[in-house]
Amino acid sequence: MSTKLLTKEHDQIARYAKALGHPVRVYIIELLSTQSCCFSGDIAEDLPIARSTLSQHLKELKSAGLIQGTIEYPKIRYCINKENWERAQKLFGKLLDSAAFTKSQCTANPVVQLADKI
């Protein structure tokens, strides 16, 4: 049964989550959000990866909508895409909070527990 169980919202959350699903990309987001507001790609100096690899990670974050770039030749300044970031914030917040309200009763009533399987 069911009527549209997998919604656009699930897709959107998954999209954002996937974009954050790599340590380098988490680092980039963190850097952009705290260190300085915007910056050019000299993140590369701090990371043990090739420039082209970094570029791909930036591309992923860009296409997910989490960051945006401004060209200032010969550099490119990146920053958080505030609009979409707030959207991500709301979506994650909703998911995270809803789960917080539930108290899990799973561990309270364990009939059988196979450590290696579960």
Added chain:
Amino acid sequence: MSTKLLTKEHDQIARYAKALGHPVRVYIIELLSTQSCCFSGDIAEDLPIARSTLSQHLKELKSAGLIQGTIEYPKIRYCINKENWERAQKLFGKLLDSAAFTKSQCTANPVVQLADKI
């Protein structure tokens, strides 16, 4: 330069985010957190995927630590792993909030803007 820029924390956030990086897994988490506290794998009835595929998604969420299962033959009851979920909550919260405090000045000072490239 740098001293440990990619930390365990980045890895951990990325790990959780990656686990949430698929619509089906977002749906599962949402279901586990709202619908009912725990349940068995009759999620399958609601999803347009094979049982074995669902099992794999459950496995991923499990190995990321976000959910846990209790066997009650012949069923298995799943629920959120509260401890780890709260950890994820904190980590995501920190990242999301820090970015919120920053106002992006990127769009405020666009020297050149190549839409197709950026």
Added chain:
DNA sequence: AATATGTTTCGTATTTTTGCGAAATAAGAA
């Protein structure tokens, strides 16, 4: 002992991600 049940594991195929170095780009400086 044989059967039924809900779920997982196995084997496999396809697609996506990750990563690199080399080459291309686009504009400013010489």
Added chain:
DNA sequence: TTCTTATTTCGCAAAAATACGAAACATATT
């Protein structure tokens, strides 16, 4: 115009994710 610079795109290879159906599992029931 030719060089320099920061970055991206290209071409490739290796690894991981996604998905399926068939077979295996562990127990409860007959």
